[in-house]
Amino acid sequence: MRRQLEPVLVGRTLRRVEILDGRLTRPHDPRSVAAELAGERVASVERRGKYLVLRFASGRALLVHLRMTGGFRRGEASHLRATLRLDDGTDVRFRDVRRFATWRLFEPDEVDPYLAGQNGPEPLGTGFTARWLAARLAGRRAPVKALLLDQRVAAGVGNIYADEALWYAGVHPARAAGAVGPGELADVVRGVRRALRLGIERQGATLRDYAAPNGERGSMQDEFRVYGRAGEPCLRCGVPIAKTRVAGRGTCYCPGCQR
DNA sequence: CTTTTTCCCTGGACGC
C-alpha cells in the first residue's frame, strides 16, 4: 500500500480532507484533525511496523494504522470513512469495514519518539537477529507466538505471518518463548523474514475484499502454508494441520513438524 | 512485574 501511495501523494498538497467516521481520529476531534491536515504538503510516505507514515513538509506527520480492514483506494469505495482531495484534483479515499483503523496527527518532534516506542526492529532490516530475539525472549514463559506478535519484539508481524513464520521455522507456536534454543531462534528469524518478504511480494492476502490502492487484490492467500489450512495435510510432512488458540488468537500449526 | 482476558466493530458463515 505504501509503494502505491507514494507516487500519488508525494509532492501533493492536501486541498481538503473530509473525515466521515468520527472514530477514525480517536481520541481527537475529527473536524479539527481534518482542518489541521488541509494545506499540508506530503514530503514522504513511509512505513514503520504496521504504521503508514505520511510526513509533511511542515515536519508534522499523520500516522495511519489500518488494523484489519482499513485501506486507501483510488476510485470509488464502499465503507468510506475519509477522503483526501489533492491539489491535482485527485481524490484518495480511505475505507474501513470494521472501523478499527486510526489516523493520528503528530507534531514534528513527537512522531519519531512515538514510533520508536511502539516498534522494535524491522524484521527485514539488520536489527532483527537471533541475538535480539534471544535477549527479548529470555526467561519468558509466554508462548513464543505471543512474543512474535509483540510489536516491540518484531515490528509489523501479525497473526497470519506469525503462524507462517513458525511453520517455516518448525517451531510450535505454544512453546515457552524462553525455552526456544538459539538455533531455533535463527530459524524463527529466517521464517519471519521469509513470510513477510513473500507477503509484500504478493501484495498481501485478499481474504475477503482487501485490495491495493489501485484496486488490485493480493495473492498471498495462495502461499499460506498453515493459515486457514486446518485439517489439510502439511505441505512438509503430510500430517493434518491443527487449529487452536494461542495468545488469544486463532492459531494454525503442524503437529507433525513444529516442535 | 508478567500473562490472560475482554472489548471495540462489521459482516460472513452456520445452526435451527
Next chain:
DNA sequence: TGCGTCCAGGGAAAAA
C-alpha cells in the same frame, strides 16, 4: 426466510 451465535484479528485496557 429470518434470527441468534460464533468467528475473524490489532491493540488498548482491564483483570488475574
